[in-house]
Amino acid sequence: MMSVIVEAGDSPVILGQPHGGTFVPPELLLRLNQHGKGLGDTDWHITRLYDGLLPGATTVKAEFHRYVIDANRDPGGNSLYPGQNTTSLCPTTDFDGEAIWIDGQQPSGDEIEERRQKYHAPYHEALATEIERVKAIHGYAILYDCHSIRSNIPFLFENTLPVFNIGTNDGKTCSGEIEKTVIDVCANAIGLKHVVNGRFKGGWTTRHYGQPEQSVHAIQMELAQRAYMDEQTPWGYRADLAENLRPHLSDMLSRLSALKL
DSSP: OOSEEEEOOSSSEEEEESSOOOBOOHHHHTTBOHHHHTOTTSOTTHHHHHTTSSTTOEEEEEOBOTTTOOTTSOTTOOOSSTTSOOOOSSOSBOTTSOBOBOTTOSOOHHHHHHHIIIIIHHHHHHHHHHHHHHHHHHSOEEEEEEEEEOSOOTTTOSSOOOSEEEESTTTTSSOHHHHHHHHHHHHTSTTOOEEESSSOOOOHHHHHHOBGGGTEEEEEEEEEGGGTBOSSTTOOBOHHHHHHHHHHHHHHHHHHHHOOO
């Protein structure tokens, strides 16, 4: 089983997909409790949602599930949102604060480091390699990190999320032109609300790679899952909803790809 899949393209845009994978090694699956085995915090159908929206885009996908290790967390274990509820590098709870491992089967410090080397590091090695390759072609690279999450999770945030949650770490991870391009598309998406640097300001990936002064720009898009799927098991893809969302995402990515930075 490959832990990372790379589809290399010639656009300046790179699509990162750290949370769409559902692979859990059999020996770890045995240690998850029944709640954890449901893999409820997956960015369900994220690859299908973005498939074909930008011909020539590079895609870097983690095949392993975030319960194995979260590819969008600081490998040193530091919290991205100090003082707020969140999940860790190797989560012990889900987004609702419920335990996911059988009691006594939570990963040890040594095991977390082993998982980091086996899964987290290869994902970021692949992503860094593609960023450098794309930058060598265009003189710059735009990392667009693809995420989705349930609309209502009281443990993590109050109220209902807007559909588009744009994260640039308060404008630090990309040029203003890139941020404005994404905002403009969202603002014109009738019936679909957006917020910039609200509850989700960009995860470790966005903050780590987003270095505009080095011509590497990063932006995170956290989508409310109600816009394209059912938000309860069996987490079905809703083509009827997705057909309304996908044109806006396509417009967004096309505009980003056409920028001359």
